Amino acid sequence: MIGSHYVPAPSSRDPKTSTTQHLNSGKDHTMSDDEADPELLALLRQHFQGKLNLDEEPETGVLEGAEFVYDNSIDVALDMRATKIAAEMIYAQMKEKEYSTTNWAEHELHPKTKDESTVAFIFTMDLLNFSFWSLLPDDERFAVSYRDKRWTGYWSLVASLQRALDEDIPITDPHYWQNEDECTLVSLRHVFRSCTEEEIPLLEARLECLREAGRVLYEKYNCSFTNCISAAKGSAAGLVNLLACDFRCFRDEHPFDGRRKPVRLLKRAQILVADLWACFNGERYGEFRDIDKITMFADYRVPQILSSLGCIGYSPPLHALVSKGEVIDSGSRLEMQLRACSIWCVELLRRQIKQDHPEATVNAILIDFFLYDMMKRWEAEGRETMPHHRTRSIWY
Numbered sequence: 515m516i517g518s519h520y521v522p523a524p525s526s527r528d529p530k531t532s533t534t535q536h537l538n539s540g541k542d543h544t545m546s547d548d549e550a551d552p553e554l555l556a557l558l559r560q561h562f563q564g565k566l567n568l569d570e571e572p573e574t575g576v577l578e579g580a581e582f583v584y585d586n587s588i589d590v591a592l593d594m595r596a597t598k599i600a601a602e603m604i605y606a607q608m609k610e611k612e613y614s615t616t617n618w619a620e621h622e623l624h625p626k627t628k629d630e631s632t633v634a635f636i637f638t639m640d641l642l643n644f645s646f647w648s649l650l651p652d653d654e655r656f657a658v659s660y661r662d663k664r665w666t667g668y669w670s671l672v673a674s675l676q677r678a679l680d681e682d683i684p685i686t687d688p689h690y691w692q693n694e695d696e697c698t699l700v701s702l703r704h705v706f707r708s709c710t711e712e713e714i715p716l717l718e719a720r721l722e723c724l725r726e727a728g729r730v731l732y733e734k735y736n737c738s739f740t741n742c743i744s745a746a747k748g749s750a751a752g753l754v755n756l757l758a759c760d761f762r763c764f765r766d767e768h769p770f771d772g773r774r775k776p777v778r779l780l781k782r783a784q785i786l787v788a789d790l791w792a793c794f795n796g797e798r799y800g801e802f803r804d805i806d807k808i809t810m811f812a813d814y815r816v817p818q819i820l821s822s823l824g825c826i827g828y829s830p831p832l833h834a835l836v837s838k839g840e841v842i843d844s845g846s847r848l849e850m851q852l853r854a855c856s857i858w859c860v861e862l863l864r865r866q867i868k869q870d871h872p873e874a875t876v877n878a879i880l881i882d883f884f885l886y887d888m889m890k891r892w893e894a895e896g897r898e899t900m901p902h903h904r905t906r907s908i909w910y
């Protein structure tokens with residue numbers, strides 16, 4: 515599929531100037547129907563006809579945005595034949611391993627207690643769950659020594675947090691994050707100290723994420739993330755939207771092709787909800803009636819395994835950048851296509867599995883977790899054929 519070029523479907527919506535721009539244009543005129551924003555008009559009509567139910571179930575808009583990017587992609591293509599084959603392989607292996615939410619807690623470093631301290635741990639973890647990749651060789655890259663093992667990548671984050679708690683550093687406490695005398699760049703460098711010369715990427719940005727989260731929790735949620743969960747009233751989409759609305763560091767949304775609304779990918783907000791759901795096995799702090807609205811988390815590992823399985827293919831320019839390990843800019847058209855088409859690909863995998871095996875209790879989260887773990891096994895076995903793409907950002 516390399517080199518295949520889509521002729522993008524004509525965009526169903528020409529980028530009209532937004533209603534706000536009209537309202538702010540200062541022109542003294544009433545908006546005629548063909549000028550106003552059709553979505554706003556539809557909402558107003560529903561409202562005045564008494565049909566608008568403001569208690570409607572929340573939606574994140576992630577899947578809709580991912581499909582929009584997929585429909586307008588020329589640098590990433592989906593291979594439907596490979597996707598169908600991969601769906602069968604994933605289903606068979608998940609069935610054989612009895613893959614479920616219980617796998618989450620089986621990971622050595624993940625917290626085991628099902629209580630508020632674990633909620634605080636997961637919130638802290640997914641506040642900082644981004645950008646561990648290194649340009650250095652494996653023996654020189656940032657790594658954490660903990661419990662007599664050397665942890666890299668995502669696991670270096672989890673190991674650092676566990677080690678800090680072992681050392682009585684209150685790293686999961688929002689009061690600590692706001693204490694500018696205690697929680698400093700120096701103390702955070704100690705928390706994330708490496709057993710190599712390279713320090714954790716984006717250390718300053720990580721401190722900023724903690725500071726902002728501490729401030730928001732203090733101002734709006736009585737210093738506890740459990741109050742955010744309560745505020746979402748059992749909706750996974752509602753909690754994702756709350757995170758993106760109230761915490762700038764979770765607002766992983768970017769412009770694409772002049773579309774009026776930014777494309778929402780919300781990777782860390784979604785994986786946070788998914789980690790809660792998996793850790794608590796869908797109960798208590800992990801109970802969400804609409805958990806299946808959560809999509810794949812657009813990181814840098816799952817696109818890599820999707821590409822290795824042949825499910826997604828890159829245009830020659832993108833293939834050249836990724837295979838050479840060149841850095842791709844955050845928010846660029848290439849990066850957005852990579853991330854969004856991966857979300858759409860996992861959605862098609864999910865639909866294929868459900869179509870072929872209606873009894874399967876599978877959702878995008880479990881497929882994603884499974885693919886991430888599979889990629890990490892391939893990495894450990896030296897089976898990485900195509901590198902993952904390299905974008906430095908706080909989004910993933």
Ligand SMILES: Nc1nc2c(c(CN[C@H]3C=C[C@H](O)[C@@H]3O)cn2[C@@H]2O[C@H](COP(=O)(O)O)[C@@H](O)[C@H]2O)c(=O)[nH]1
Binds near residue numbers: 617667668810814882
């Ligand atoms: N899409 C997706 N992205 C994931 C994970 C996880 C870990 N989840 C655990 C929980 C349950 C699962 O069973 C996993 O054991 C980390 N990441 C992302 O990958 C990157 C780190 O990569 P590397 O540097 O190689 O470790 C970074 O962006 C990080 O945010 C996932 O599950 N899905």
